[in-house]
Amino acid sequence: MSSVHQPVPEPTLVFRQTHLSRLPVQLNVLLFASYAEALGAPSIALTLGEGASVADVLAAIRALAPGRGLPPALVAVNQEYASPEHLVAQGDEVAIIPPVAGG
């Protein structure tokens, strides 16, 4: 109803930013070759905690297909190879890169 009082907005932008940074990181991880086959999909939605790294992404993906003998893999973030400690962020294009075999 029109007589209901709205709550007072949050007083500062700083507070909102802090709050947002604690939201989990939601990713749509691209899968290829043996990984796509083992997980039965070309990509998979993943939700990780704040401060998640490339190593965390890979561990979470590998945990979805235990005992499948998946080969070690690298991870690309925004189409570039990323180091294990690189932090992932919402909106990143993240892909699992199994050992390549072009040629």
Added chain:
Amino acid sequence: MTHVAIVEQAINVPALQARVAGPDMGAVSLFVGAVRDTNGGRAVSGIAYSAYGAMAIRELEAIAAEVELEFHGARVAVEHRVGELTIGEASVAVAVAHAHRAMAIDGCRQVIEELKRRVPIWKCEHYLDGTREWVHAGTGAAARVGTP
């Protein structure tokens, strides 16, 4: 002109050569990789290639730029095919032109070696006995790329 592509149809090798040739290019070195009928003693019936297309293009562009810088004056064209290939079909072709043969040959070698090491392309080998297997050729080399 520098040219890189991931293609789904047969690679046109003469067209690739024509892309790098020119009046100032005294040499064109060509490498063509083809599907072989055996691997590790097993009879191969065909290979299914797949790629992370957008990143594969980026890596190929980076490799071409590196080779054109290192072998000053070189011009690079490279195409890799994806999809189901049969024995003898070309999976990859590299053409490198330079004023002189040594640079063309060495540049061509570097393009294919770097492609095999770091471009996100995969192959699933199909064998005559009906089985199939993902080939993990780039394990060690690719791991080094990811460890700056």
